[in-house]
Amino acid sequence: MADKDLRMQAVDLFQVAVKAADPAGAVARALKADPIAPFGGKLIVLALGKAACAMIEEALRHLPTPTRALAITNAENARDIDGVDLLIGEHPVPSTGSAAAGAALLDAVSGLGPEDRVLALISGGGSALAIAPVAGISLTEKQQANGILLGSGLDINQMNLVRQCLSRTKGGGLLAAAAPAQVRALILSDVIGDDLRVVASGPTVGRVGSAAEARDVLHKAGVWDDIPEAVRHHLEQDTAPPAAREAQNQIVGSNRVSLDAVAAACTDAQIVEDELTGDVADAAARVLQAMEASDGPQTLIFGGETTVRIKGDGLGGRNQELALRVALGAQHLDGDWVFLSGGTDGRDGPTDAAGGLVDRGTIKRMQAAGLDPQAILDNNDSYHGLQAAGDLLTVGGTGTNVADVQLFLRRS
Structure with a gap:
């Protein structure tokens, strides 16, 4: 699992976004x-x-x-x-x-x-x-x-x-x-x-x-x-x-106000995209492209609201699915990094989670629990996949709602 301090930093920055709203x-x-x-x-x-x-x-x-x-x-x-x-x-x-x-x-x-x-x-x-x-x-x-x-x-x-x-x-x-x-x-x-x-x-x-x-x-x-x-x-x-x-x-x-607040809280931050919308698979590809292009310690910020076409009967939400897709596509990425995707209202789909907080070990932890990450995605069951990996983002209801915030933190 990524360094606990890095995961805590990501959650703290997410709370900055929530507070700004x-x-x-x-x-x-x-x-x-x-x-x-x-x-x-x-x-x-x-x-x-x-x-x-x-x-x-x-x-x-x-x-x-x-x-x-x-x-x-x-x-x-x-x-x-x-x-x-x-x-x-x-x-x-x-x-x-x-x-x-x-x-x-x-x-x-x-x-x-x-x-x-x-x-x-x-x-x-x-x-x-x-x-x-x-x-x-x-x-x-x-x-x-x-x-x-x-x-x-x-x-x-x-x-x-x-x-x-x-x-x-x-x-x-x-x-x-x-x-x-x-x-x-x-x-x-x-x-x-x-x-x-x-x-x-x-x-x-x-x-x-x-x-x-x-x-x-x-x-x-x-x-x-x-x-x-x-x-x-x-x-x-x-x-x-x-x-x-x-x-x-x-x-x-608004969402942009929250993104600006996160950027102001970091010395190495960059707002990459403030309209991360459309199909969640396409959005994950755009996030991965930005992650792979990053160099050295950096905080990348995204905001938006993706969509999921439900084909399975699993449990999840757009932020959890985005986080899992990013984890699956970024296993090769070197260094200590985390990616967070969360709904600012504290709720993602019909679940008790706000989204997901993943790192380079997420997929291995899922597999160690006997789960196939691709099968999980195919069944729209990202909640149970991230739960098995210990990677659900759970913050409770926030009392506000300005869509979703995504953060990529890389420290080495």
């Missing part, structure tokens, strides 16, 4: 720089996503007492906050709790007037945590469609294009429901490139595209026939995206 600090900076001016109507404060509790708790320190405050998050990041209604949804596949949360969102903004204000605090995970399917699509059908999307290999932009077409809150739906009240949103972006239509599926922004474009994406991914019939029927209506209302949408944290 601290949702409370991001909200505080935004509301101090641009406070909400006094007005005569109602104030509705809504927080949606994995960072919802941290964001709304901090926001309330800078606001007058709201008419209503509602936070929607997942169980791991949920906590009671005085004066805040708390609802818990499921991620990454929505649940009945997610449906209740979606209904509560719409109820919270119904009947508002032009003198009223809505402050929305948006973070990653919101797409699944609160859902309000369009008429004709049941919760079960929405769950089935979401599960198919997650295993399709589509990127987050493509998945959210489809999700928006099936929802009354996504793609500007919440903004429309709040009319004619003024809406301001503080957004912690978990999307590479920071397209605000994609973060939590853009409830205060607008749609990525049309139903026709969503159909095209599903056909190209080869999953159109797997989608429930009611969903296909709705998408075949080919309705144009509704015209988006104006809202004050502001990014308060």
Whole structure:
């Protein structure tokens, strides 16, 4: 195994990235720089996503007492906050709790007037945590469609294009429901490139595209026939995206901010790529190329969000699979090195790990445990492979989410 200090350095740098995405600090900076001016109507404060509790708790320190405050998050990041209604949804596949949360969102903004204000605090995970399917699509059908999307290999932009077409809150739906009240949103972006239509599926922004474009994406991914019939029927209506209302949408944290923080914490650091996206195998090849080109002590930094096309029935996530692919391809690399790939929310896929932390001995340790690394990858079972090698990255829920960070540390 690589030197323990080197592995600890990698984890410490990952925590630097997480800290830079601290949702409370991001909200505080935004509301101090641009406070909400006094007005005569109602104030509705809504927080949606994995960072919802941290964001709304901090926001309330800078606001007058709201008419209503509602936070929607997942169980791991949920906590009671005085004066805040708390609802818990499921991620990454929505649940009945997610449906209740979606209904509560719409109820919270119904009947508002032009003198009223809505402050929305948006973070990653919101797409699944609160859902309000369009008429004709049941919760079960929405769950089935979401599960198919997650295993399709589509990127987050493509998945959210489809999700928006099936929802009354996504793609500007919440903004429309709040009319004619003024809406301001503080957004912690978990999307590479920071397209605000994609973060939590853009409830205060607008749609990525049309139903026709969503159909095209599903056909190209080869999953159109797997989608429930009611969903296909709705998408075949080919309705144009509704015209988006104006809202004050502001990014308060992002993946690039976290990468810059890591770079600032190292004297030998280089941000190699801040859009490590696409198929996980292709991303692993790009990482390996950069690793092989490195010379001497160095810290290479990557950020992004890859996709995995699920073909097996194993357990894992995109970061764990990326780490295992890199370990398999870098066995020949000389010197003491480690590679970390982790989700800044502390969760990778449907597992308790944030990702993987591998070194030149990872594959040998797996083989010593009686496992075939290539067979593990073929079955999308990276969790159990890395677990056998002692190479899971486990940090617990972080309360934030700005996509993924990858680090390569080489010291000799």
